[in-house]
Amino acid sequence: MIRSNSFIIALVVTFSCAALHAAPFVPARDPNVVAIAPSGNVVATGCSGMSDGSFPPRPHPDVRKCAVVAIWDVATGKRLARMETFGDFTQLAFSPDGTLLAAARLFATADGVPMNEVRIWDATTGRVVKVLDRCHAFCFAPAGNRLAVVSRSKCVVYDKTDWSKEHLIPPLGGCVSVSFLNDGSALLGVVRETKAEQPDQYFIRKCDLETGKQLQQSQPLANAFYRLALAPDNASLATGHDGGNVLVWDLATLAPQLRLQTSIKGWAHPFFSPDGKYLAGGCQDNGDVVLWDLNTTKEAGRFSFDKWNARTFYTRTAEETFRPEKDPQRFVFHPDSSAYLVGGSGGVLRLIDGGRELKRFGD
Template identity: 25%
Template sequence: MPRWFRSRTARAVACALLFSASQTASAQPEKKPQGNKTESAAEAPAKGVSFIIDVAPVLKENCFACHDAKKKSGKYDMTTYEKIRAGGVNGDPVVPGKPDLSEFHALIVTTEQRRMPPRDKGEAVPKDKAAIVAQWIKEGAKLDAGLDPKADLVKELRVRWKPPVPPKAYPFAIIVNAITFTPDNKHLVVGGHHELTVWDIATGKLATRIYTRAERAYGLAFFPDGKLAVAGGRPGQEGDVRVYDINAKGKSEDGVTILDGVNDKAVLIKHLFDVEDSVLCLAVTPDGKTLAAGGCDRAVRVFDLSEGLDKAKLTQTVENHADWVLGCALSADGKFLLTAGRDKTAKVWDVKGKESVVTFPEHQNIVYGVAVKADGSAGFSVGADKQLRTWKPNGEGKQVKNAGGHGDDVFKIVANPKQPLLATSSADKTVRLWNMDTLAAGKSLAGLTDYVYTVAFSPDGELVAGGSYDGGIAVWKVKDGALVKAFNASPGFATKEPEPKKK
């Protein structure tokens, strides 16, 4: 995984657990005491077990990794009900009504060596989950009415999954993976946890919350009409690109506008596509007629929006990288698509000709981000080698120049829309400005206290903002590097003041 996914794993897991706990507590009514009765986690659930609601999630969590359509361990594919019942080398492993005689159940509860999942692959299926499987078999191992036996279970589970409502106050600081300025240069849109948040730059106050299906946003881009395209997803679960009207009408809570970007069609105005893992990058041409988005499936999807969002057309799916696509950029005319990959290369795709034209391998390490000069005459890339490199996006793709300056991995690069400037963000906790033509280093902008994962210029080119791992946001003036505003983009999160130094 790229460093920005793998770093501080323990803290990220702890944060997820805190969020889960806070959401569960707020969503569940308090249970009334039932005398001295204590519920056992291993008790079989009541009658009426649903295969898709109750059983399939257990299989996805414990079985699909080895028994998907590709691996088929033991020649057993478990990705549809039909294939589950067809079985592997030993045939149907289910004896309806008799879990004790069903290999399907026996292998997940056995204490012997031949256990599923295998001992070297993970922990045993929890007892309460195994009890659900047993009850389902006892009730006849039936498929839910209306569900096609050939239906892909991963997709069916994804469709049925319901996102949680973000807590009113975050119990921890959110990781900021994506930011963008609103078209009027007055607000910042920030990716949150199952939401987008909009902040007033002048005051640093929260103005709007837009609830989303995606757990995280990785790419944000406004169309000329003010609608917002968002690339994101749930890591390892699903990814998507959706378009929102962040100026739609919503309810007000404590002076903050709340928009339902999950169910309200006035807010969520277009769902372009979804895939089985996160979409990590997004690019839109200045005229809004072409959109490109790529991610963990190694593919970049290119859409023609020239006839409007309602008639969006997927024109091509570009599979030009051997690993995750971490960044993408489009030339202003939409002719060239530049991409950054975990495969240690930057690449150029001719969108019109539908062919690969350049591979740039000079980073020799993960390439996190790319940018392109407005006229398409120069490409720029940054990565884990701590370097900013410029090269010709046509011909042989030879490097023109490289520049150092950051002290750690460089995650993001963006071009100023009005001036020949670039901005980069880094794990060294800074944002840096560069001359686009010479790669001469400009100001190094301080004020953030953790890895700076993302950076953006305002539409008028006069401001630049960075967002960091610990939820920090800083906005500076491009002209002199003066700090305009700094705040934490975690709604309701109480930041701690640094302790005074001991004398």
């Protein structure tokens, strides 16, 4: 009996010690970035995550903590590919022909060494095609033949067929994000300017793609914004801001025309429907999505989510230019404009008409 009690006590102590040293509970993560292939048959999700703490860093050995990009079949919900990495995702996008998937992630080591990258995979196999180190933003050209990437000092356009560097776009070097015009003739960048004893200023800069020369620049705003959404008709663009604000700009003059309000605190992420019917504002704080009719600018729909775990892993100061926790690409319309994909509840594809869920993605 004494031996039996001793055994039980030892067992309790063993389990108590194990519990003390075990990894803490890690809740299910929602994607920080989402994308839909041009066919509409495949989607991708990206969950930010941690490194293993070594140098050079590797994905965290716990699959619940490392960063993961996954590709999913829409019809079946089956996962087709899974790629592990580390850091905070800011962008995820398929190439216009659907053959490639690219992601931008930010990461810095414990002693502050930046290791940002843009990574491109084969969208059918998950095989790495290209890694562009020290880059934090990208955009595929509409024709699919080029890729623009941005580092802290440069903006470079690559030929996607052989990854030869085509040329630099000097006025957009170090910009926060970059976007091709829908006709592929020019690049737009969100530029942050910091001067001593002055508040930060953010503005839009347009550059000719072939010559690299600056064509236009918008008026500066003290209100921060991090990316652009271009309307399908190439007539306007939208930017998202804190306090639920969405600004609509005239693309020809780069002048703000209209302010829309989600009435939800937090950062508003703008995205246009491909058919040009709607402009949507996704709330980065809780996942709510507000639709506005582009013809009338009146609110046309509002959708809410009951579960939302939108977190990043590496806190950045307000002085840093690149803040992925503010406005990652967590919302995107389906190519046929009938639904949208949002990074809530593991990734949800939801119909515009009636708001019914079509599919949830996640393990």
